[in-house]
Amino acid sequence: MAVMEQQSHTAGPVTRLGARPKGESLWVDAWKRLRRNRLAVLGVVIIVINLLVAIFAPALAPKDYKTQVLADNNAAPEWVISLFPNMKAKGTEGGFVTVNNSYLLGADSLGRDLLSRIIYGARVSLAVAFVGPVVSIIIGLIVGVVAGFFGGRVDNILMRLVDIMYAFPTFLLVVLLMAFFRTSFGGAQQPGTLAYTLGELDASMGGMLFIFLGIGMTSWMQMARLSRGQVLSVREKEYIEAARSIGTPTRAIMVQHVLPNILGPLIVAETLTIPTYISYEAFLSFIGLGVNPPTPSWGGMISEGARSIATYPNQALFPALALFFVMFAFNFLGDGLRDALDPRMRGVD
Amino acid sequence: MARFIARRILWLFLVLFTVSIITFTLMHAVPGGPFAQEKALPPAVLANINAKYNLDDPFLIQYLNYLGDILLPRITSGKQPKSLEHEFLINIKLPGEGDPTLRWMNWGPSYKSSSRTVNDIFRENLPISFQLGVSALVIAMCIGIPLGIMAALKRNTVYDYAGMGVAIFGVSVPVIITAPLLQYIFGVQLRAVPVSGWGSFQHMILPALALGFTQSALLARLTRASLLQVMNEDYIRTARAKGVSERMVVIRHALKNGMIPVITVIGPLFAALVTGTFVVETIFGIPGMGRFFVTSVTGRDYPVIMGTILLYAIFLVLANLIVDLIYAWVDPRIRFD
Numbered sequence: 250m251a252v253m254e255q256q257s258h259t260a261g262p263v264t265r266l267g268a269r270p271k272g273e274s275l276w277v278d279a280w281k282r283l284r285r286n287r288l289a290v291l292g293v294v295i296i297v298i299n300l301l302v303a304i305f306a307p308a309l310a311p312k313d314y315k316t317q318v319l320a321d322n323n324a325a326p327e328w329v330i331s332l333f334p335n336m337k338a339k340g341t342e343g344g345f346v347t348v349n350n351s352y353l354l355g356a357d358s359l360g361r362d363l364l365s366r367i368i369y370g371a372r373v374s375l376a377v378a379f380v381g382p383v384v385s386i387i388i389g390l391i392v393g394v395v396a397g398f399f400g401g402r403v404d405n406i407l408m409r410l411v412d413i414m415y416a417f418p419t420f421l422l423v424v425l426l427m428a429f430f431r432t433s434f435g436g437a438q439q440p441g442t443l444a445y446t447l448g449e450l451d452a453s454m455g456g457m458l459f460i461f462l463g464i465g466m467t468s469w470m471q472m473a474r475l476s477r478g479q480v481l482s483v484r485e486k487e488y489i490e491a492a493r494s495i496g497t498p499t500r501a502i503m504v505q506h507v508l509p510n511i512l513g514p515l516i517v518a519e520t521l522t523i524p525t526y527i528s529y530e531a532f533l534s535f536i537g538l539g540v541n542p543p544t545p546s547w548g549g550m551i552s553e554g555a556r557s558i559a560t561y562p563n564q565a566l567f568p569a570l571a572l573f574f575v576m577f578a579f580n581f582l583g584d585g586l587r588d589a590l591d592p593r594m595r596g597v598d
Numbered sequence: 599m600a601r602f603i604a605r606r607i608l609w610l611f612l613v614l615f616t617v618s619i620i621t622f623t624l625m626h627a628v629p630g631g632p633f634a635q636e637k638a639l640p641p642a643v644l645a646n647i648n649a650k651y652n653l654d655d656p657f658l659i660q661y662l663n664y665l666g667d668i669l670l671p672r673i674t675s676g677k678q679p680k681s682l683e684h685e686f687l688i689n690i691k692l693p694g695e696g697d698p699t700l701r702w703m704n705w706g707p708s709y710k711s712s713s714r715t716v717n718d719i720f721r722e723n724l725p726i727s728f729q730l731g732v733s734a735l736v737i738a739m740c741i742g743i744p745l746g747i748m749a750a751l752k753r754n755t756v757y758d759y760a761g762m763g764v765a766i767f768g769v770s771v772p773v774i775i776t777a778p779l780l781q782y783i784f785g786v787q788l789r790a791v792p793v794s795g796w797g798s799f800q801h802m803i804l805p806a807l808a809l810g811f812t813q814s815a816l817l818a819r820l821t822r823a824s825l826l827q828v829m830n831e832d833y834i835r836t837a838r839a840k841g842v843s844e845r846m847v848v849i850r851h852a853l854k855n856g857m858i859p860v861i862t863v864i865g866p867l868f869a870a871l872v873t874g875t876f877v878v879e880t881i882f883g884i885p886g887m888g889r890f891f892v893t894s895v896t897g898r899d900y901p902v903i904m905g906t907i908l909l910y911a912i913f914l915v916l917a918n919l920i921v922d923l924i925y926a927w928v929d930p931r932i933r934f935d
Contacts, residue, residue, distance in 0.1 A: 334787070335786065335787070412613070413613055413616045413617060413620075415866075415914070416613050416617050416910075416911040416914050416915060417617060417620075417621075417907065417910075417911070418870070418873065418891060418906070418907060418910040420876060420891055420892075421891045421892075421894075421895065421903075421906060421907055421910070424891070424892055424895045424896070425621075425624055425625060425628070425895050425903070426624075428628050428895050428896065429624060429627060429628045432628055432629045432630055433627070433628070433629055524769060524770060524772075527772075528772035528773075528774070531772055531774050532772075532774065532876075532877060535774055535877060535880075536876065536892050548774065551774055551775060551778070552774060554778075555774070555777070555778040555881060558778045558781060558782050558786070559781075559782070559785075559786045559793070562782055565778050566779075566782075569775040569778075569779070572772070572775065573770055573771055573775060576769075576770035576771070576772070577766070577767075577770040580766050580769055580770050581766070584766070
C-alpha cells in the first residue's frame with residue numbers, strides 16, 4: 250500500500266511534499282527498473298522489431314504473400330530439406346519435395362512464399378496484441394470503476410454479472426459471437442445502416458474488427474474485477490477525501506485522481522494477458538473463423554501446416570517459431586513491468 | 599456451513615438460468631437456422647422440419663419448452679420406445695405395475711446427427727474428454743507445483759532461473775504449437791507413441807502432455823509468486839524463531855497458505871479441461887466433447903450449443919464450490935458468511 254501513496258504524488262501538487270529524495274514519480278522509477286531488467290528489454294526489442302516488420306511488410310517481403318504458384322506447392326530450399334531428416338528432395342531415392350531455393354523458408358501447399366506470409370502475418374498478431382487489450386480494458390475499466398466507486402447495489406449487480414460471464418466457456422462464446430457478427434453484419438446489407446458500416450469496416454481490415462470485438466467482449470471480466478478492487482482501495486485514501494472536500498465533481502475525481510492511481514496493476518495484468526489474446530487469434534484461425542483468406546496469420550499458417558507436419562514440418566514450425574518469439578517477448582515484458590510496478594513484488598526483491 | 603452450501607447451490611441455479619437465457623437469445627439472434635443450407639430446402643420441407651422440432655413456436659415458448667424438458671421429471675408406464683432411454687439422462691425404474699419409470703433431464707435432440715440426442719453425446723464423448731482432462735490436470739499439477747516450490751525456495755539460484763525458464767517457455771507456446779511438435783518428435787521421428795487416435799493408454803500420453811505442459815507452466819509461476827509472498831509473512835518468521843526446522847516451516851506453514859491462489863486457479867482449470875478442449879482433440883483425432891464447442895455453433899445445433907454451455911457452467915460452479923470448501927480446510931480463518 251505504501252506504493253499506492255507514492256503513486257498518488259503524481260496526481261497532484263502533493264508531489265513536492267513527497268519524502269522521496271529526488272522527487273521521482275513512480276513511473277520514472279518503474280522505467281528505470283524496467284531498463285535494468287535485461288529480459289524485459291529483450292522483450293521490448295523483439296516487439297519493436299516485430300512492429301517494424303509489420304509496418305514495413307510490403308518492403309521486406311521477398312514475394313507477394315497471395316500469389317499462388319502451383320508448380321511450387323510445398324517447395325522447400327535445400328537448407329530446409331537438410332534440416333529435417335524426413336524431407337527428401339526430388340531426384341533422390343524416395344524424394345518428394347520440390348527444391349526451389351528462391352523460397353527462403355519454403356512454400357505452402359498452394360505454392361505461396363512462407364517467409365512473405367510470416368512477415369505479413371505479423372500484422373494480424375500484433376494488431377490483436379495491441380487492440381485486444383484496449384477493448385477489454387475499456388469494457389473492464391468502465392464496469393470495474395463504476396462498481397467500485399458507487400458500491401452498494403450497483404457494485405453487487407455488476408459483480409454478479411462478472412461472475413456469470415465467467416461461467417461461460419470462453420471459446421464457445423467467442424465462436425458464437427464471431428458467428429453472430431459475421432452473419433449479421435457481413436454479406437449483403439443495406440448501405441447506410443450500422444450493420445453495413447461495421448461489415449464494410451471489418452472487410453477492409455481483413456476480418457480483424459470482429460476478432461477484436463469477439464476477444465474483447467469475452468475477456469474483460471478480469472479487468473473489471475481488478476479495477477474494482479483497485480478503486481475500492483484507492484477510494485478510501487486521504488487525497489480522495491481532500492479532493493472531495495474542496496468540491497471536486499465526482500467525474501473529475503474519477504478521471505484525475507482515481508484512474509491514474511489504479512492504472513499500474515491494470516497495465517501489468519493486461520500485458521501478461523496479451524499472449525492469451527494472440528493465442529485466441531491463433532485458435533480462431535485454427536477453426537476457420539479467423540481473418541479472411543488470403544490474409545495470412547500465424548495461427549492460420551500453423552494450423553494449415555500442422556495437417557502435413559509429418560511430410561513438410563517447415564510449414565508449421567516456422568510460423569510457430571515467429572508466434573513463439575512474440576509470445577515470449579510479451580511474457581518477458583509483462584513480468585518485467587510487474588516487477589517494476591507491482592507494489593507487492595517490491596518487498597520481495 | 600450447510601447454509602453456505604445451500605446458498606451456493608441456489609447461486610448455481612441462478613447462474614445456469616442466466617447463462618441459458620443469454621445463450622438462447624444469442625444463438626437465436628445469429629441469422630440462419632439449423633436447417634438453412636447452401637442449397638435452400640423447398641419452403642414446405644423447411645416448414646415441416648421446423649414444425650417437427652417446434653422451431654416455429656414463438657421464441658419464449660421455445661425457451662420455456664426447453665427448460666421444461668430438462669427440469670420437469672416425468673413418469674412413464676407401459677411399453678415405451680427404446681429411444682426414450684436416449685432422450686432422458688436419468689431413467690429410474692420404479693416399483694409397481696406396468697413398468698413405471700421416472701425420467702428426468704431431456705436435453706433434446708441433436709439437429710445435425712438426427713440419430714443421436716444430446717444425452718448420447720454426453721454419455722459417449724464426455725467420459726473421453728474427462729479422462730484426458732483429468733490426466734492433463736494431474737500432469738500439470740505434478741510438474742507445475744513442485745517446479746514452483748523449488749523456484750521459490752531456491753530463489754535467484756540456477757534452479758529458480760531454470761524452473762522459471764521452463765515455465766515462461768510453457769506459457770509462451772500455445773497448444774496449437776506444442777501438439778504438432780510433440781506429434782512430430784515422438785510420433786513421427788521417434789515412433790515411440792501413436793501420432794493420433796484414441797483407445798489405449800499410449801494414445802493418451804501425447805495429448806495429455808500437450809495439454810498438461812501449458813497448464814503446468816501457469817501453475818509453476820503462480821506457485822512461485824504466491825510462496826514468495828507467504829515466505830515474507832510474520833508467522834513464518836515466528837515459526838523460524840520458535841526453532842521449527844526449515845523443512846517443517848515450508849511444509850506446515852508456507853505451503854498450506856501459499857497453495858490458496860493455486861487451488862483457486864485449479865477449480866476453473868478443472869472445469870475447462872474435463873469438458874473438452876477443441877484444439878488438442880482435433881489435432882490428435884480424439885472423439886471427445888471438444889469439437890461440439892465449435893461444430894454446434896457453426897451448425898446452429900441449438901440443443902447441443904445449450905447442452906455444452908450448461909455442462910461447462912455446471913462443472914465450473916461445482917468446481918468453485920469445492921475450491922471454497924477446500925479453503926476452509928486449508929485456512930480456518932476463512933469463514934463463510
